[in-house]
Amino acid sequence: MTTIRIERDQSLPDDLRVARAQSAPHLGPRILFFSGGSALNDISRQLKRYTFNSMHLITPFDSGGSSQILRKAFDMPAVGDLRSRLMALADESVLGQPDVYALFSHRLSKTAPQGELRSEVAQMIAGQHPLISAIAKPMRQLIQTFLDSFGKAVPEDFNYRNASVGNLILAGGYLSNGRALEPVLFLMSKMVDVRGTVRAVVDENLQLGxxxxxxxxxxxxxxxxxxxxxxxxxxxxxxxxxxxxxELTASDVELPKRNRTLIEQADVICYPPGSLYSSVVTNLLPGGVGNAIAQRRAPKIYLPSLGADPEALGHRLSDQVLALITPLRADAGADTRPTRLISHVICDRSVPEADCNEVTRQTGIQCHRLPLCTVEEAKYDPTKIAKILVSLD
Known part of the structure; x- marks a missing residue:
């Protein structure tokens, strides 16, 4: 058998590919994201119009907000970013599971007394809360089982204020399934008909440093x-x-085989907008990520964040690109060409041309400036980004 490599010019967006994806999203491209936080959620909501096959490897190392409260209470990975992405990709139409979606998206009051909030959760566990009673069996019973596991293990001094009920359910499911995230993420995905795959990059309780x-x-x-x-x-x-x-080495934290398989199947790989280190680079640290990316022949796109990023203090665009490449090369090999890890940088035309030229000069990676922002503010237009990503397949 003879293998040949074919390269092609690509128009962005490609109207034919966009129309094809929109007409049959169940056959849409497998676009893989390394991300965390909420920066990608609006894009994800648009992307599910074009593909039900996007794949999201999410950091479980968040230590802020309500995720931190759950981590302290149960010695577990962070679930907030995972739940948030599941909700962004869920079928929000009447054909989906709107009652389950409403429960998973519900937050407890920021100001109510702790006793009142504890009572509200107890009503959910007993199946007496309106958000629970609206859900049909057997799904309701499974959710109650997870909440019951949470209720039996929760410390007396747990702070319920502003807690996401979806996070509490994930925590209970984690405890119910041998302290593993993968089973409960799979079940929650089915409950709200998630249009894609959402996984923790590793199922471990670690911190970012x-x-x-x-x-x-x-x-x-x-x-x-x-x-x-x-x-x-x-x-x-x-x-x-x-x-x-x-500090742990990459060999101490190996990428699970199931997640390596996602990388091997990806039609497009994307390093999306988000806090540079805590949302994006952190997902590239486990052993095996860099090698898997280098081996995959597919477009590998960096969409840098717009505006100020406190984590990118003193970083030019070329520094941000190098921040992504460095851990990947440490895994794939120091002689790995940067273009095997990132094939293109795509950014808004507000990024100075000189910054793009510097990226290409230092790394050989092509950098493209396109009109990608919304008219009203300096934010990526989610529809424009979704159309570009499906055009790259």
């Missing part, structure tokens, strides 16, 4: 992102995974 240019090390995502602590005042030089006290 960074080393700053001045030599200091910081462990914990919430201390890095600038959302719950003062912004870092020195550029990030590198990041790593930690057990909470010491």
């Amino acid at each position: 960074v080393e700053l240019s001045d030599g200091r090390k910081i462990i914990s995502q919430r201390l890095i992102s600038g959302k719950e602590a003062p912004p870092i005042d020195s550029p990030i030089a590198r990041c790593f995974l930690s057990d909470g006290t010491s």
Whole structure:
């Protein structure tokens, strides 16, 4: 058998590919994202109009907000970003499961007394809460089982304020399934008819750490992102995974085989907008990620965030690209060409042309400036991004 490699010019967006995907989204391209946070959710909501086959490897290392409360209570990975992406990809039409979606998306009051909130959750466990009673059996019984597991294990001093009920259900499912996320993520995906695949990049309870240019090390995502602590005042030089006290190597945290298979199947690989280190680079740290990406012949796209990113202090566009490439090359081999890891940078035309030229000069990666922002504000237009991504298949 003879194998030949064919390269082609590509128009963006490609109207024919977009129309084909929209007419048969169940046959749409397998677009793989390495991400976390909420920056990709609006794009995900548009993308499910064109493909039901997107794949999302999500960081479970978040340590802020309600995820941090659950992590402390149950010594578990973070589930907030996972639940958020499941909801973004869920079938929100009347043909889906609107009652289940409403429950998973519900948040408890930010201000009510703890006793009142505890009582509300107890009503859910007993099946007496309106959001639970609206769900038909046997799905209702399964959800109650997960909530019951949560209720039996929850500490007395647990802070329920502003808690996502979907996160509580995920926590209960995690405890019910031998402290594993994969089974409960699969079940929740089926409950709300998720138009894609959502997985934790690794099913482990770890923390993100960074080393700053001045030599200091910081462990914990919430201390890095600038959302719950003062912004870092020195550029990030590198990041790593930690057990909470010491640094782990890539060989200590291996990419699961099931997630490597997703990379091997991807038609397009995307490093999407989001906090540079805590949402994107963190997913590239487990052993095996870089090698799997290098081996896959598919478009590999970086969509840099627009606006200020506290984690990218002092970073030009070329520095952001190198931040992605560095951990990937550490895994795939120091001699791996950058273009095997990122084939193109696609950004809004507001990014200076000189910055794009510098990326190409340093790495050989092509950088394309396109009109991708909404008219009203300097944010990516989710529909434009979705159309470009399905055009790359």
